[in-house]
Amino acid sequence: GIQVEQSPPDLILQEGANSTLRCNFSDSVNNLQWFHQNPWGQLINLFYIPSGTKQNGRLSATTVATERYSLLYISSSQTTDSGVYFCAVNQAGTALIFGKGTTLSVSS
Amino acid sequence: DAGVTQSPTHLIKTRGQQVTLRCSPKSGHDTVSWYQQALGQGPQFIFQYYEEEERQRGNFPDRFSGHQFPNYSSELNVNALLLGDSALYLCASSGRGGTYEQYFGPGTRLTVT
Numbered sequence: 001g002i003q004v005e006q007s008p009p010d011l012i013l014q015e016g017a018n019s020t021l022r023c024n025f026s027d028s029v030n031n032l033q034w035f036h037q038n039p040w041g042q043l044i045n046l047f048y049i050p051s052g053t054k055q056n057g058r059l060s061a062t063t064v065a066t067e068r069y070s071l072l073y074i075s076s077s078q079t080t081d082s083g084v085y086f087c088a089v090n091q092a093g094t095a096l097i098f099g100k101g102t103t104l105s106v107s108s
Numbered sequence: 109d110a111g112v113t114q115s116p117t118h119l120i121k122t123r124g125q126q127v128t129l130r131c132s133p134k135s136g137h138d139t140v141s142w143y144q145q146a147l148g149q150g151p152q153f154i155f156q157y158y159e160e161e162e163r164q165r166g167n168f169p170d171r172f173s174g175h176q177f178p179n180y181s182s183e184l185n186v187n188a189l190l191l192g193d194s195a196l197y198l199c200a201s202s203g204r205g206g207t208y209e210q211y212f213g214p215g216t217r218l219t220v221t
Contacts, residue, residue, distance in 0.1 A: 031208075033210065035212075041145070041198075041214065041215045041217065042214045043198065043212040045209065045211060045212075048208075048209040086150055086151075088150075093158075093163075095164055095166060096143075096153065097153070098150035098151050098152075099150060
Protein backbone atom coordinates (compact mmCIF):
# COMPACT_ATOMS: atom_id res chain seq x y z
CA GLY A 1 0.00 0.00 0.00
CA ILE A 2 0.87 3.66 -0.18
CA GLN A 3 3.34 4.91 2.42
CA VAL A 4 3.14 8.48 3.76
CA GLU A 5 6.06 10.06 5.56
CA GLN A 6 5.95 13.41 7.29
CA SER A 7 8.84 15.51 8.48
CA PRO A 8 9.90 16.81 10.86
CA PRO A 9 8.09 14.79 13.55
CA ASP A 10 8.32 17.68 16.01
CA LEU A 11 8.80 21.41 15.55
CA ILE A 12 9.23 24.10 18.19
CA LEU A 13 8.89 27.74 17.16
CA GLN A 14 8.71 31.18 18.63
CA GLU A 15 5.66 33.21 17.76
CA GLY A 16 6.19 35.05 14.48
CA ALA A 17 8.50 32.46 12.93
CA ASN A 18 7.86 30.70 9.63
CA SER A 19 7.90 26.94 9.08
CA THR A 20 7.70 24.31 6.36
CA LEU A 21 6.21 20.85 6.88
CA ARG A 22 6.86 18.12 4.33
CA CYS A 23 4.84 15.09 3.21
CA ASN A 24 6.30 12.39 0.95
CA PHE A 25 4.16 9.63 -0.53
CA SER A 26 5.21 6.45 -2.28
CA ASP A 27 2.74 6.15 -5.17
CA SER A 28 0.54 8.26 -7.41
CA VAL A 29 -2.56 9.59 -5.67
CA ASN A 30 -5.79 11.30 -6.65
CA ASN A 31 -6.26 13.20 -3.44
CA LEU A 32 -4.03 14.85 -0.86
CA GLN A 33 -5.33 16.66 2.18
CA TRP A 34 -3.67 18.58 5.00
CA PHE A 35 -5.34 18.63 8.42
CA HIS A 36 -4.73 20.36 11.72
CA GLN A 37 -5.81 18.36 14.76
CA ASN A 38 -6.79 20.56 17.66
CA PRO A 39 -6.29 19.61 21.34
CA TRP A 40 -9.81 18.15 21.45
CA GLY A 41 -9.08 15.77 18.59
CA GLN A 42 -11.05 17.49 15.84
CA LEU A 43 -9.42 17.24 12.43
CA ILE A 44 -9.73 20.60 10.71
CA ASN A 45 -9.46 20.64 6.92
CA LEU A 46 -6.67 22.95 5.80
CA PHE A 47 -6.19 22.09 2.15
CA TYR A 48 -7.47 19.69 -0.46
CA ILE A 49 -4.54 19.83 -2.86
CA PRO A 50 -3.87 16.87 -5.20
CA SER A 51 -1.60 19.18 -7.22
CA GLY A 52 -0.57 22.81 -7.52
CA THR A 53 -0.46 25.60 -4.97
CA LYS A 54 -3.14 27.07 -2.71
CA GLN A 55 -3.11 29.79 -0.09
CA ASN A 56 -5.41 30.54 2.81
CA GLY A 57 -4.31 33.46 4.94
CA ARG A 58 -0.99 32.68 6.62
CA LEU A 59 -1.05 29.10 5.36
CA SER A 60 -0.16 27.85 1.93
CA ALA A 61 0.45 24.45 0.41
CA THR A 62 2.14 23.07 -2.67
CA THR A 63 1.87 19.56 -4.07
CA VAL A 64 4.21 18.30 -6.76
CA ALA A 65 2.40 15.12 -7.77
CA THR A 66 5.04 14.00 -10.28
CA GLU A 67 7.68 14.03 -7.54
CA ARG A 68 5.30 12.68 -4.87
CA TYR A 69 5.58 15.31 -2.20
CA SER A 70 3.65 18.15 -0.66
CA LEU A 71 4.72 21.11 1.48
CA LEU A 72 2.70 23.07 4.01
CA TYR A 73 3.97 26.57 4.80
CA ILE A 74 2.99 28.44 7.94
CA SER A 75 4.04 32.07 8.08
CA SER A 76 4.09 34.39 11.10
CA SER A 77 3.12 31.52 13.38
CA GLN A 78 0.80 32.10 16.33
CA THR A 79 0.27 30.11 19.51
CA THR A 80 -3.08 28.98 18.13
CA ASP A 81 -1.22 27.19 15.33
CA SER A 82 0.03 24.64 17.87
CA GLY A 83 -1.17 21.09 17.43
CA VAL A 84 -0.59 18.14 15.15
CA TYR A 85 -0.55 18.54 11.38
CA PHE A 86 -1.45 15.50 9.28
CA CYS A 87 -1.02 14.82 5.62
CA ALA A 88 -3.32 12.17 4.13
CA VAL A 89 -3.59 10.72 0.65
CA ASN A 90 -5.81 8.35 -1.26
CA GLN A 91 -6.56 7.00 -4.67
CA ALA A 92 -10.02 7.51 -6.13
CA GLY A 93 -12.78 6.52 -3.73
CA THR A 94 -10.50 4.68 -1.33
CA ALA A 95 -9.54 5.21 2.27
CA LEU A 96 -7.34 8.09 3.35
CA ILE A 97 -3.87 6.99 4.42
CA PHE A 98 -2.36 9.25 7.04
CA GLY A 99 1.20 10.07 7.90
CA LYS A 100 2.30 10.05 11.53
CA GLY A 101 1.97 13.81 11.77
CA THR A 102 4.12 16.78 12.71
CA THR A 103 3.62 18.13 16.22
CA LEU A 104 4.02 21.92 16.21
CA SER A 105 4.52 23.92 19.39
CA VAL A 106 4.48 27.70 19.13
CA SER A 107 5.48 29.69 22.19
CA SER A 108 4.90 33.36 22.88
CA ASP B 109 -24.90 23.83 6.82
CA ALA B 110 -24.23 21.25 9.54
CA GLY B 111 -20.93 19.46 9.36
CA VAL B 112 -20.26 15.85 10.28
CA THR B 113 -21.73 15.00 13.68
CA GLN B 114 -20.90 12.08 15.96
CA SER B 115 -22.39 10.71 19.15
CA PRO B 116 -21.65 10.17 21.91
CA THR B 117 -18.69 12.45 22.62
CA HIS B 118 -17.21 10.23 25.31
CA LEU B 119 -17.89 6.67 26.36
CA ILE B 120 -16.54 4.37 29.05
CA LYS B 121 -17.08 0.63 28.69
CA THR B 122 -15.85 -2.53 30.38
CA ARG B 123 -13.88 -5.29 28.66
CA GLY B 124 -16.16 -7.75 26.90
CA GLN B 125 -19.00 -5.28 26.42
CA GLN B 126 -20.36 -4.04 23.12
CA VAL B 127 -20.54 -0.45 21.90
CA THR B 128 -22.32 1.44 19.12
CA LEU B 129 -21.08 4.77 17.79
CA ARG B 130 -23.09 6.99 15.47
CA CYS B 131 -22.29 9.39 12.67
CA SER B 132 -24.31 11.77 10.52
CA PRO B 133 -22.56 12.94 7.36
CA LYS B 134 -22.27 16.47 6.05
CA SER B 135 -25.28 17.54 4.01
CA GLY B 136 -25.02 16.30 0.43
CA HIS B 137 -22.47 13.59 1.21
CA ASP B 138 -23.18 9.92 0.50
CA THR B 139 -20.04 8.15 1.69
CA VAL B 140 -19.01 7.52 5.29
CA SER B 141 -15.65 6.23 6.49
CA TRP B 142 -14.60 5.27 10.02
CA TYR B 143 -11.13 5.66 11.48
CA GLN B 144 -9.51 4.67 14.77
CA GLN B 145 -6.87 6.94 16.27
CA ALA B 146 -4.77 5.62 19.13
CA LEU B 147 -2.92 8.07 21.34
CA GLY B 148 0.06 9.61 19.52
CA GLN B 149 -0.75 7.95 16.20
CA GLY B 150 -2.37 8.96 12.94
CA PRO B 151 -5.90 7.78 12.18
CA GLN B 152 -6.17 4.19 10.88
CA PHE B 153 -8.91 3.26 8.41
CA ILE B 154 -11.55 0.81 9.65
CA PHE B 155 -14.10 0.68 6.82
CA GLN B 156 -16.08 2.73 4.32
CA TYR B 157 -19.78 2.63 3.50
CA TYR B 158 -21.40 3.71 0.27
CA GLU B 159 -24.95 2.96 -0.90
CA GLU B 160 -25.55 1.08 2.37
CA GLU B 161 -22.79 -1.42 1.68
CA GLU B 162 -19.30 -1.86 3.06
CA ARG B 163 -17.12 -0.94 0.12
CA GLN B 164 -13.65 -1.14 1.60
CA ARG B 165 -12.22 -2.48 4.84
CA GLY B 166 -8.97 -1.90 6.67
CA ASN B 167 -7.01 -4.36 8.77
CA PHE B 168 -9.49 -4.68 11.64
CA PRO B 169 -11.05 -7.87 13.06
CA ASP B 170 -14.64 -8.92 12.54
CA ARG B 171 -15.48 -7.57 16.00
CA PHE B 172 -15.72 -4.25 14.18
CA SER B 173 -18.85 -3.99 12.09
CA GLY B 174 -20.95 -1.21 10.69
CA HIS B 175 -24.05 -0.13 8.93
CA GLN B 176 -25.20 2.69 6.70
CA PHE B 177 -28.82 3.79 6.64
CA PRO B 178 -30.85 5.13 3.69
CA ASN B 179 -30.30 8.70 4.96
CA TYR B 180 -26.52 8.05 4.70
CA SER B 181 -25.93 8.10 8.46
CA SER B 182 -23.82 5.30 9.82
CA GLU B 183 -23.09 3.21 12.90
CA LEU B 184 -19.89 1.55 14.06
CA ASN B 185 -20.31 -1.46 16.34
CA VAL B 186 -17.53 -3.07 18.31
CA ASN B 187 -18.15 -6.38 20.10
CA ALA B 188 -16.18 -8.07 22.86
CA LEU B 189 -14.29 -4.90 23.73
CA LEU B 190 -10.59 -5.16 24.55
CA LEU B 191 -8.44 -2.68 26.44
CA GLY B 192 -6.64 -1.98 23.15
CA ASP B 193 -9.87 -0.68 21.61
CA SER B 194 -9.51 2.46 23.72
CA ALA B 195 -9.06 5.23 21.16
CA LEU B 196 -10.60 8.20 19.41
CA TYR B 197 -13.05 7.03 16.75
CA LEU B 198 -13.45 9.42 13.85
CA CYS B 199 -16.09 9.49 11.19
CA ALA B 200 -15.49 11.15 7.84
CA SER B 201 -17.92 11.91 5.05
CA SER B 202 -17.43 12.74 1.40
CA GLY B 203 -19.50 13.13 -1.72
CA ARG B 204 -19.69 11.40 -5.07
CA GLY B 205 -18.85 7.97 -3.72
CA GLY B 206 -15.82 9.17 -1.83
CA THR B 207 -14.07 10.76 -4.76
CA TYR B 208 -13.70 14.17 -3.25
CA GLU B 209 -12.48 15.89 -0.11
CA GLN B 210 -13.26 14.15 3.18
CA TYR B 211 -14.56 16.00 6.22
CA PHE B 212 -14.25 14.68 9.76
CA GLY B 213 -16.54 14.79 12.74
CA PRO B 214 -15.38 15.69 16.26
CA GLY B 215 -14.88 12.04 17.20
CA THR B 216 -15.98 9.73 19.99
CA ARG B 217 -13.43 9.02 22.68
CA LEU B 218 -13.86 5.43 23.86
CA THR B 219 -12.23 4.20 27.04
CA VAL B 220 -12.30 0.48 27.83
CA THR B 221 -11.55 -0.48 31.44
